[in-house]
Amino acid sequence: MTWRARLAELDIALPPVAPPAGSYLPAVQTGSLVYTAGQIPLVDGTVAATGKVGAGVSPEEGQRLARVCALNALAAVDALVGIDAVVRVVKVVGFVASAEGFTGQPAVLNGASDLLAEIFGERGRHARSAVGVAELPLGVPVEVELVVEVA
Amino acid sequence: MTWRARLAELDIALPPVAPPAGSYLPAVQTGSLVYTAGQIPLVDGTVAATGKVGAGVSPEEGQRLARVCALNALAAVDALVGIDAVVRVVKVVGFVASAEGFTGQPAVLNGASDLLAEIFGERGRHARSAVGVAELPLGVPVEVELVVEVA
């Protein structure tokens, strides 16, 4: 089954590529790797939520937003090389805007990781770094970037 | 035109390579990729500014400092492989020491991105992540790292 068929099977629609918030590209290929830009939870061109996880934003909501970020990252990969070119997901880096004392970044980022596993199975399993940062662009609670191996 | 000629045309001089602030190298090549160290706004060996963007440092000043970081990163690439070996810029990660509530990291990082576009044109367009962090080495407001594809 192609990844596109798998997406259809899961009833997951890749969103339009989120326009970059500055003078850069949503994704770039070099050799067999695609690096995405850090993706924020934009839905239909507007931020799905703002605030910090552990304060105004619950960990569960953060997890849902991390999933949106990952979907946006896959949309960027798809627009660049076609989703069916994905060989495997290599790396995820996730930044969580964190209230003082919030240390549950891994559970938040599972929203992204679980989506990748759901779609790509073993090929979706990746190395990951999760950190809690002070502030994110436009006040969003989560930002996710991917490195993906492509054919 | 070579990139070196392009730099001359733009009247941009690459600075001396900034000495690492610890036991590491300014840049390393693996295959066709060069990874730079995180570059801070050192000018002539001293930090050009300290403080947080959104508090003591304005976004415009942050943008200017991001440009200095990118210049230092290019100096590191040049010293390692020669600037004319650059095939394209792949990825920029920018860390902005951010005061509480400052969410304009993308505009700050445009200082780096715009410089790369100015020099390398289409080959300078890259994927980018911008995050707001609590503190940066030596108290600088901005740190920028590059991944560059080289011949």
Add this chain to the structure above:
Amino acid sequence: MTWRARLAELDIALPPVAPPAGSYLPAVQTGSLVYTAGQIPLVDGTVAATGKVGAGVSPEEGQRLARVCALNALAAVDALVGIDAVVRVVKVVGFVASAEGFTGQPAVLNGASDLLAEIFGERGRHARSAVGVAELPLGVPVEVELVVEVA
């Protein structure tokens, strides 16, 4: 001398691979590169310390913890491809949970960098980014990730 013999000579034992704190893998190979997950200072499955450097955690303790993180990262590389496959260390990114005003991230990260130099000599010298973040998973003071070139 193999790297494994070098480890024995230095009396350094690689720990068991730390279990991921979420739905991801400790390390992934793509082509000649291995990306590790962000490693935290887990020792025997429990966090070696919590808190922020510059407040409850001293820079010297942070440095020691960064070394533990790097050892955990090497354990992940070893489990995936065998430590003797390492050609060189390419990149280190280090995140330091930093108290307000703490800007000594480079010295903290030297705990990781110096270990890599001790084991791999010139092949251990890498590009590095060090940043001070708000919070880290499980409240640890340091997180370190590696990109390593392998044969």
